[in-house]
Amino acid sequence: MLPAFEYRSPLSVEEALELLAKYREDVKVLAGGHSLIPAMKQGEVCPKVLLDLRRMAGLSAIDPFEDGGLRIGALVTHRDLEISELARGRSPLLAEVASQVGDAQVRNFGTLVGSVCQADPASDYPAALLALEAQVVVASPRGERSVPVEGFIQGAFETALEPDELVLAIDVPRSWARTAAYVRVRHVASGFALAGVAAQILVEDGRIASARIGVTGVAERAFRLAVIEEQLLGREPLPGAFAEMIRGVALGREILSDGAASAEYRSHLADVCTARALRKAISRIGV
Amino acid sequence: MKYPVAVSVNGRAYRREVEARTLLVDFLRDHLGLFGTHVGCETSQCGACLVTLDGLTLKACTRLAVQADGAQVTTLEGLLVDGNLHPVQSALLKECALTCGFCASGVVLAAKECLERKPVAGEDEVRRSLEGVFCRCTGYQPIVDAVRSLAAAPVRDLRDGATAEL
Ligand SMILES: Cc1cc2nc3c(=O)[nH]c(=O)nc-3n(C[C@H](O)[C@H](O)[C@H](O)COP(=O)(O)OP(=O)(O)OC[C@H]3O[C@@H](n4cnc5c(N)ncnc54)[C@H](O)[C@@H]3O)c2cc1C
Ligand code: FES
Ligand code: FES
Numbered sequence: 001m002l003p004a005f006e007y008r009s010p011l012s013v014e015e016a017l018e019l020l021a022k023y024r025e026d027v028k029v030l031a032g033g034h035s036l037i038p039a040m041k042q043g044e045v046c047p048k049v050l051l052d053l054r055r056m057a058g059l060s061a062i063d064p065f066e067d068g069g070l071r072i073g074a075l076v077t078h079r080d081l082e083i084s085e086l087a088r089g090r091s092p093l094l095a096e097v098a099s100q101v102g103d104a105q106v107r108n109f110g111t112l113v114g115s116v117c118q119a120d121p122a123s124d125y126p127a128a129l130l131a132l133e134a135q136v137v138v139a140s141p142r143g144e145r146s147v148p149v150e151g152f153i154q155g156a157f158e159t160a161l162e163p164d165e166l167v168l169a170i171d172v173p174r175s176w177a178r179t180a181a182y183v184r185v186r187h188v189a190s191g192f193a194l195a196g197v198a199a200q201i202l203v204e205d206g207r208i209a210s211a212r213i214g215v216t217g218v219a220e221r222a223f224r225l226a227v228i229e230e231q232l233l234g235r236e237p238l239p240g241a242f243a244e245m246i247r248g249v250a251l252g253r254e255i256l257s258d259g260a261a262s263a264e265y266r267s268h269l270a271d272v273c274t275a276r277a278l279r280k281a282i283s284r285i286g287v
Numbered sequence: 288m289k290y291p292v293a294v295s296v297n298g299r300a301y302r303r304e305v306e307a308r309t310l311l312v313d314f315l316r317d318h319l320g321l322f323g324t325h326v327g328c329e330t331s332q333c334g335a336c337l338v339t340l341d342g343l344t345l346k347a348c349t350r351l352a353v354q355a356d357g358a359q360v361t362t363l364e365g366l367l368v369d370g371n372l373h374p375v376q377s378a379l380l381k382e383c384a385l386t387c388g389f390c391a392s393g394v395v396l397a398a399k400e401c402l403e404r405k406p407v408a409g410e411d412e413v414r415r416s417l418e419g420v421f422c423r424c425t426g427y428q429p430i431v432d433a434v435r436s437l438a439a440a441p442v443r444d445l446r447d448g449a450t451a452e453l
């Protein structure tokens with residue numbers, strides 16, 4: 001049985017922020033619970049108070065911005081993203097990732113925001129969120145701030161969130177058509193990513209005009225492939241054309257190594273997933 | 288400290304007081320005496336604890352009972368109508384897809400959700416929807432075959448009174 005704790009389910013952001021300010025390190029926010037409850041069972045976290053978001057109004061919505069972007073509320077689940085017409089239309093890359101997370105039950109209850117706050121190095125979303133240059137919307141008694149996902153996730157299970165802060169949403173800027181893809185290799189038991197790569201490319205006049213590539217699962221935190229993004233500019237988007245530049249994309253970083261995959265193998269998978277993600281994205285040009 | 292939980296399980300309303308740390312699966316078994324929901328791994332992996340909460344399958348070991356306050360829950364018991372098996376259960380029986388039956392809670396509810404979402408689910412979709420449930424004895428092929436045998440059945444035949452929330 002879990003150690004005892006107090007349970008609170010506030011109705012408003014104001015009420016939630018008051019509780020966070022009052023209990024600080026002793027409180028944990030509960031969204032879908034699909035990372036937190038397993039972690040509590042393992043004794044990895046032992047909150048004195050759980051602050052359940054489920055009764056709070058306005059956090060379950062996927063809202064469109066006029067410029068084509070999206071605001072994804074803190075209670076939006078993987079399943080919501082997978083099936084939402086709005087999300088699929090405006091950010092097919094994110095919907096594609098959501099459809100691959102965990103299993104049907106995890107997707108029914110786990111949330112995008114919870115996944116980002118958990119900052120598991122093997123989680124799937126960060127690759128896409130980096131490629132999409134998404135922002136985390138954070139509220140605290142000091143007001144609201146927006147933090148790029150790249151800076152929000154600081155390391156394995158570490159974020160830039162202060163104890164009295166609450167994430168309200170993730171903002172995804174307008175994405176460039178459908179020329180994007182997420183490809184990963186799963187851990188055979190846990191299903192998390194051993195390596196996962198999200199690629200988004202913009203093609204203008206038959207040439208690559210812009211590229212964003214994010215890699216997850218390989219290092220303590222997800223990273224962008226800035227050098228390759230640069231090298232792709234001006235090139236013709238031919239499937240399989242970039243094999244020569246995709247060699248050791250993760251080199252120079254501290255690569256994770258464990259029983260499931262050595263650093264050498266993960267590094268290899270990063271290359272494989274990068275090549276496949278680019279090929280898949282290119283295959284979607286004009287679709 | 289105890290918290291009030293009002294929940295509808297298989298169409299019947301229950302009110303209980305529970306500690307916040309009580310898991311939904313323990314609430315169903317130990318507080319309500321509904322033992323059709325099993326406890327396997329207790330670590331969100333195996334699916335033996337599957338229930339349907341407000342129309343979505345859930346691993347009940349991964350939710351607190353207090354989080355189910357106000358919800359409609361369906362357990363394996365809730366699928367019996369007038370003592371008759373649910374079509375998914377009949378199909379599993381016909382294909383000899385269950386040996387010890389420990390995984391039935393998960394397999395039946397996951398398969399039911401799959402067919403409700405996609406009445407003509409293909410093999411890949413059936414396998415994908417069963418990813419969260421482990422069967423330790425039968426092997427998955429007979430289970431997949433059983434679900435596939437229903438894939439063409441009209442949706443309404445897969446529904447029942449107990450799952451009106453769907
Ligand atoms: C069996 C299983 C398989 C899985 N497979 C995968 C997989 O393949 N790929 C993958 O990426 N993930 C996987 N996951 C993780 C899953 O995606 C989780 O749902 C997700 O990581 C957490 O979302 P949640 O809503 O459940 O968050 P919770 O568990 O409720 O919270 C997670 C953490 O974030 C904090 N938090 C949550 N919301 C907020 C907020 N609004 N503000 C501040 N802090 C907040 C919590 O305090 C906690 O520390 C799996 C999980 C399970 C159980
Ligand atoms: S007991 Fe809940 S998933 Fe195994
Ligand atoms: S029949 Fe025994 S676990 Fe599935």
